[in-house]
Amino acid sequence: xxxxxxxxxxxxxxxxxxxxxxxxxxxxxxxxxxxxxxxxxxxxxxxxxxxxxxxxxxxxxxxxxxxxxxxxxxxxxxxxxxxxxxxxxxxxxxxxxxxxxxxxxxxxxxxxxxxxxxxxxxxxxxxxxxxxxxxxxxxxxxxxxxxxxxxxxxxxxxxxxxxxxxxxxxxxxxxxxxxxxxxxxxxxxxxxxxxxxxxxxxxxxxxxxxxxxxxxxxxxxxxxxxxxxxxxxxxxxxxxxxxxxxxxxxxxxxxxxxxxxxxxxxxxxxxxxxxxxxxxxxxxxxxxxxxxxxxxxxxxxxxxxxxxxxxxxxxxxxxxxxxxxxxxxxxxxxxxxxxxxxxxxxxxxxxxxxxxxxxxxxxxxxxxxxxxxxxxxxxxxxxxxxxxxxxxxxxxxxxxxxxxxxxxxxxxxxxxxxxxxxxxxxxx
Numbered sequence: 001x002x003x004x005x006x007x008x009x010x011x012x013x014x015x016x017x018x019x020x021x022x023x024x025x026x027x028x029x030x031x032x033x034x035x036x037x038x039x040x041x042x043x044x045x046x047x048x049x050x051x052x053x054x055x056x057x058x059x060x061x062x063x064x065x066x067x068x069x070x071x072x073x074x075x076x077x078x079x080x081x082x083x084x085x086x087x088x089x090x091x092x093x094x095x096x097x098x099x100x101x102x103x104x105x106x107x108x109x110x111x112x113x114x115x116x117x118x119x120x121x122x123x124x125x126x127x128x129x130x131x132x133x134x135x136x137x138x139x140x141x142x143x144x145x146x147x148x149x150x151x152x153x154x155x156x157x158x159x160x161x162x163x164x165x166x167x168x169x170x171x172x173x174x175x176x177x178x179x180x181x182x183x184x185x186x187x188x189x190x191x192x193x194x195x196x197x198x199x200x201x202x203x204x205x206x207x208x209x210x211x212x213x214x215x216x217x218x219x220x221x222x223x224x225x226x227x228x229x230x231x232x233x234x235x236x237x238x239x240x241x242x243x244x245x246x247x248x249x250x251x252x253x254x255x256x257x258x259x260x261x262x263x264x265x266x267x268x269x270x271x272x273x274x275x276x277x278x279x280x281x282x283x284x285x286x287x288x289x290x291x292x293x294x295x296x297x298x299x300x301x302x303x304x305x306x307x308x309x310x311x312x313x314x315x316x317x318x319x320x321x322x323x324x325x326x327x328x329x330x331x332x333x334x335x336x337x338x339x340x341x342x343x344x345x346x347x348x349x350x351x352x353x354x355x356x357x358x359x360x361x362x363x364x365x366x367x368x369x370x371x372x373x374x375x376x377x378x379x380x381x382x383x384x385x386x387x388x389x390x391x392x393x394x395x396x397x398x399x400x401x402x403x404x405x406x407x408x409x410x411x412x413x414x415x416x417x418x419x420x421x422x423x424x425x426x427x428x
Contacts, residue, residue: 003220004262006329007247008227009319011236011273013299013306014266015331015414017042020057020223022412022422023264028218029065030058031210033253034243035225036073036107036138038131040299042417048089055082055098056223062092065213067206070103071243071253073138074150076195100199101206101255102151108163109191110170110183111137117178130275136242141166150203153196156189163188207255214259222250222260228319236358236365239277247323265325265408267316269333269398272306274299278365281309281345295335312345312370313405318358320406329412330399334421339377342398346405347371375401383416388425 004023008014017040024030037053052059054074056066068074079100083093111134119130130136141147146169148162163185171182213220224245229235231245243249251258270291273279282288288308291297297306319325336342347354348368358365378392385391391399391413403410413423 002261003214003222003259004264005222005224005247005250005260006264006266007224007245007319007323007325009265009267009316009323009325010227010271010312011229011277011279012039012226013272013274013297014227014268015329016223016225016266017052017057018331018414018417018419018422019264019266019329019412020221021060022419023221024058024061024064026219027058027064027221029067029210029213029220030056031067031069031206031220031222031250031254031256032056032072033069033222033224033250034071034245035241036133036135037075037078038133038135038241039225050086050089052082054079055086058221058223059086059091059093059098062097064097065209066098067204067209067254068098068100068104069206069254070101070105071249072101073105073107073135073142073243074100075107075133076192076199080195080198095201095204098202099204099206099209100150100202102149102203103206103255104150105138105142105147106150106152106192107134107138108148108166109134109188110167111135111141113180113183114170114173117174117180121178139242150199153192153200154203156193156196159192159196160185160189163192210254210256214256220256222254224250228322229315231322234318234322236277237362239275262327263323263325264327264329264412265316265319265323266329266331267311267402268331269311269336270295271309271312271315272297273309274304274306278363278368279307279309280314280348280365280368280370281312281343282307283309287339290339291335294338295332310343310345310370310372311402313402314345314348314356314358314370316402316406317356320408321357325408327411328402328406328408329414330402330410331414333395333399333413334381334383334415336377336395336398337382338379342375342377343372344375344401344405345370346373383421385415386423388413388423391423 058064116132174180230241291308378394
């Protein structure tokens, strides 16, 4: 067995979905281990485009098993919408190949209402830029030990009891702190009942399923959401997501001992960020517009314009330190075609000193000044090339530069959104 994990190294949106889709060919089982529908994977196969928020990307491969782990927070409505859309597109969706951990926590309607009420109550720099999809409040309930888990759907009396307990606190906050109308528990219960009937057949002991795959010598691919800089502990706090996005969480979020032979770091050839928070290499000029337009940089979940900037080797070093990648998948290299000069952030100036890793104090990243090195760009269109040898010299030098600074080999280069626009590199 040769297990793999794919993770994002920046602020998410690195193109993990495509990389997982490609590597799925080498796996038997695909496991999503954290996050919720606040992240999206865009996959392009031929003339079809799929945007998945909860279901692992491997579902497009008819002979693969896909699992949603206990570290995920699952919105039943979004899950059912996704399986319906996939089914309409001819994708085989059944409990034989798509399973949900009974320990997966469920996003309820009151989580979304509280999430949105909180963000509306904030102003200016205090806004986090949340998607408002109830992710944070659901994880809060998990930690407060009052959450509703997928396995609870087998016992609707228990669900009714938990809804009423949760709303004692939620309604107090909504009414007294945020001046919002209270949530009716009967309405919430009536909303969840039809989804319960649909979800129950998909429930399973995901941890045991992974163990069985291991016992049979099968390969499991673990799929993360977002990126390292959005990790609740290690990211640009407080402008982060509500779960651990680092590779170490694959064990906790799936119920399986961390046993990875391949750890693939997905690196976008430049940097993007959605929402609020510090972004040292952000560009508000023609180069940033070039990346935004050429890369179609709009969030697949929110539709919001992504902020764009030069590649930042400081945060990439941090991702390497935290996650231990064995190789890199470099995405969207084609977007940089046409830029006369490409800048690379190799360090930060912070409090009068040059630092090689992000400072750890809260909001310190907003106070750093990037240190750049400039390199010549290339004008050739690389979106149709199929081998390393066809790559323009300056593009090859750029790839080699990233490898040198991070001391990790680049094994995959994506030069477009389609599966076929991918170069696999075998190097000594």
